[in-house]
Amino acid sequence: MTEVTRGPARATAPEEPPDGGESALTNLTVVPARHPWRWAATAVVLVLAAMAVHALVTNPAWDWPTVGAYLFAPSILRAVALTLQLTVLGIVVGFVLGTVLAVMRLSPNPLLRSVSWTYIWVFRSVPLILQLLFWYNLALLYRSISFGIPFGPAFFEIGTMDLITPVTAAVLGLALHQAAYAAEVVRSGFLGVDQGQLEAAAALGIPRWRRFRRIQLPQAMRTIVPTAANELIGLVKGTSVVYIMALSELFYQVQVIYTRTGRVIPMLLVAAAWYLALTTALSIGQFYVERYYAKGALRVLPPTPIQRLRTAVRRAR
């Protein structure tokens, strides 16, 4: 191709050096392609961003001083602590129960499979807010709960109102609802592990529990972690539903304050800032957990932000 075009090109362009081709070409400077539209797009985005910041800062209705005053108020911090507590209990209980449900759903026993399927069907189908109110009002259904031999004598009995406090009802509601979703997340992770891995472990005579913990789980985690983090972040914000039970978690607490002070917008901003902070912390955690489970799956692990910073500094020097 080049052979063909070079002949006529030399004839029409006499200013080229006599050897015309290869040696001259290797000495040319490379000019990168220009991207004028990138600059235009950057300008548009910068202007829009400036407008947004301007609108946030100059409009006194946002009332930033009030936001600052309440951001670290003791009542808000206590509410954040409760939100965190609900989240942690909800996710831990939810995922433990979810893992059990996932294992049941994958088991060869048809009864276990259908129990798990039914659980997921029910708890995924009924809205969370409805489930929460059910647990909150459990005493209306059963005045007391007794522990003992099924259908036989009871060892001790406890009033439902004493057992199911609003916090317990909230944790129960969140965790049981979460478990249905967690079960599917965990199940998808296990389905993703190559059957040959299990076969190899079985052929090596590795006991069932070790096989689960050392071979299956670490590989399943690769797919479980991103979706689980999604669920976790969903739950952080999902705890705000609990306000209907008059539990003083973050969202309920800011409502209490703004109904008293009338400063609705700044208090909503306080809540938003805290939810943002919590999910940011979780996203950072997610990055490191994902990186840990990428061992062996990626040829080179992505650098952590700190490592990236270090190389940038080294280059700048």
Add this chain to the structure above:
Amino acid sequence: MTTTTTPMVELKGVHKSFGAVQVLRGVDLTVGAGEVTVLLGPSGSGKSTVLRAINHLEKVDRGFVRVDGELIGYRRAGNRLHELPERLILKQRNRIGFVFQNFNLFPHMTVLENVAEAPVSAQGRDRATVRTEARELLDRVGLSDKADEYPRRLSGGQQQRVAIARALALRPALLLFDEPTSALDPELVGEVLDVMRDLARSGTTMVVVTHEIGFAREAADTVVFLDEGRIVEQGPPAQVLDDPQEPRTRAFLSAVLH
């Protein structure tokens, strides 16, 4: 009962169906200790199933399998065979190394961890000694410099050699190979066969499913030809490969060799 007369592997009247498909229709096979047996046959002839029945990865429908005189997967009581609990089956597999076509190395563990996993978690041996032994085994398959790599960074041939080291780490009485070179690029087949030849020479009892006729001719004591779930012909390689008596064996060999 002297160990010299007990065959290492003994299959008697083994039948196996997958749904309506009959894969094995009465297989009798004996492998003496220290012998190398190569199973040949067209795809679907049941040779992999024979291999998988030996370590009970596949439950047989009829007949039985014995390894070193011990019934595999079952316990005999009078006229009945009771299936063993999983724990005991796993223990029996500890004496039988298995090498897969697709290596099946654990991708999240380093090469050394792959080799050292089962001796520690399945045999309960001391971690430090197992690791030293694992390094020696890696040296034996020529991969001592790869101990801390993850499997994905190795070539197929290297991965399969790790898989062989992993099987050897159990100190098995018997090694089973299920088409160990079929997933490899042609230029990597040699390095794996070299390791297997070495093992054969050192007196390891091996049952190998393969299409490598050259390996069978060189390393096998017995070549077994299967077709449609039955053993058609068996004997020393010189007899089965160079002077096959059965037309089906002849047809298969001429197809493979040309």
